[in-house]
Amino acid sequence: MGFFSNLKTATSESIKAVNHGAELFSEAASSLERATDIWVIESKISRLEDDIDRALLGEYCRYELEGMTEELDELYQEFSEKADSGDIVRLRERRARLYSRVHQVQMNSLADDIHKTQAALQHRTFLMPVDYKRELEWLKSEVENLLGMLPASKQGMKQKYEQQQKQLAADIQRLEAQRYTEEFDYYLSGSKKSVLRRRDSKLNGDSEEWYENGMRKQLAQFSNGKCDGQFFCWRDDGSLIVQAIKNRSTGERIQTIYLENGTIVCVVRFESSKNGQMKIWLWNGVYLGKACINHGSVERGGFLFQMLFRPLVWMSVFKAWKYKADRDGLENLVEATRHWEASINVIDRMQDIDKNPKIF
Template sequence: MGLIKNISRAVTSTCHAIDNGAKELDNIAGELEKSSARYLHRNQISRLKDEIKRLQALPDQYDLIINIKEEMLIEYDMYIEVATGDEIKNYIDERRLLEIELTNEKLKKTFIRLNAMKIKILARKSRLAIEQIQALNNLSGKFIKLMDDSNASVVLGSEYAKNIFRKCRDEINNISVLIKKLEMERVTEDIEIYSSGEMKFKISKRDEKPHGRSVYYFDNGSKNKIFSFNDGCLEGLSRCWREDGSLAVEYNFCSDLSSVKIATYTSYGIKVADGEIKNNAGGLRLWLWGGVYIGNIKIKDGRVKRKTAILKILMNPKFIALVCETLKSSEMKIEYKEFIDTVNLFHDFSEEIFSMSKS
């Protein structure tokens, strides 16, 4: 039995020895593998450094150098994973310096590119002020993003990033001043003068579209027409006068452009028509000269159906009597002429309004 125990102990000891030897061999193999990896990464880092030096002596290699430095950062990360002792600290320091250098170059490149964009935006004088404002607002957002990037680089210890941060802040302030100036340039006026020196018209615009009031004058200086616009669309009161200053026609557009109220008057202030259009449909109440009420005329597609209106007038029993009375009375003839002139003014002004609302 003693012999068997001794043999058993011997076998067990041998197995432990073999196991320990295998572990030792694994450790040795692992160290050899790490050593080999360190050697490869060191050589690759050295090679990339030499390549950068070579490219720096050549023109227009900036982007390629940036790419190689980014590749170097990866090599540093892989080397640090297998490095030991003081090597880790040394390569961590080298990597941090390379990262700062690379970050600074990217910040510089981006800052130069953004300034070039700013020059290009301001150089395009044919562009509308609002388009320049939109482009500058977009550019300001890019400078803000660059500020955030540079601020993150400051944490790495980059002094250059602090400088870029300050420059970005200054550029954002400058852009803000430019935008305020351009906002004033958005509003313009088109003016034309009669040969007599009197104002012919004054059209207010914003972004090259009618905005506010467009006023037209007779050559005697009195108002002829006023159109009210909001960003190119008719809104509020638009009116037409006669040369004697009497109001002829008025259109009142609501703010959402869903409806418009209409009224027409003779030079004596007698109403000829009034009504409302909603979504290009509605009606007008009509009066003839002498105050004779005709009734309501339907409007379709934004226009009065003239044939329908004429037919309704002819069929009105008061019409024949009014015509007979007009033939006998000189005063009624004057009222009739005034009525016809008012209807013609209403038609012409309505056509103008209609063409503006469709443009």
């Protein structure tokens, strides 16, 4: 039994020794793998630091440099998670020296870009205030970036660029106000005839027209040079002739024509830019018929066919031929229709105006 007992003890010790050796081997392998990872990461860091050094010495793109520093930050973080405290301290010192240089070069470059942009703007001519405003907004953002980079020790530079920032903000506000203009026209008597409101040289907002007696003649709402919203046309006695309303969300347009006494004689509903339908009544309220509008043209055949089978229509026409009151109603209807056509033509001409913008 002694022999087997000794054999068992020896075997147990051998197993322990093997396990211990395996643990040592595993630990050594892990250490080697960790050291290899650290070496690979540090090699990437060194190459990227060299690239940044070369970029700082020559011509570089600020945004490319920002991309390289972001990549370097990720590598620094990865290195810090694997390296020893001593290596981490050493790397942080390298990082601080490099980033100090990067920061200084970026500040100098940004200040130089601001100076060059200012000089270039002084020799440029802009067609509209909005173009100049856009350039100043970009310049202001660069000044704000520089202010964010300047250290507290650079008080003189800070005050200089803070003053420039305030001046740019004031110039931008002034240019924004200049984007909106009003053009007035007057009768020979001195009474106001019309006003056109523009934004960036295009009709925008309410454009209005008056009769010489002071009564409003037309009002049209424009957006970016196109009639968009409501349109009204009045007679010189103040009675409404045409009302046009556009639903901006659906694009649907409804035009309504009125007689002098307020009677509706026509409703035109456009479901799209050139397709829709119109309903027409006579001056006495008799329904004349409905006509479809396809591709901007009225389908007259179907409309005229409807009229043939409406005896009240022919009776009304006969009354207009025989009686003055009905004849006046017919003339009022014709006059309202002409006003409607004329107002639509005016709007079309206003939208097609090729206004030469002023040099700003």
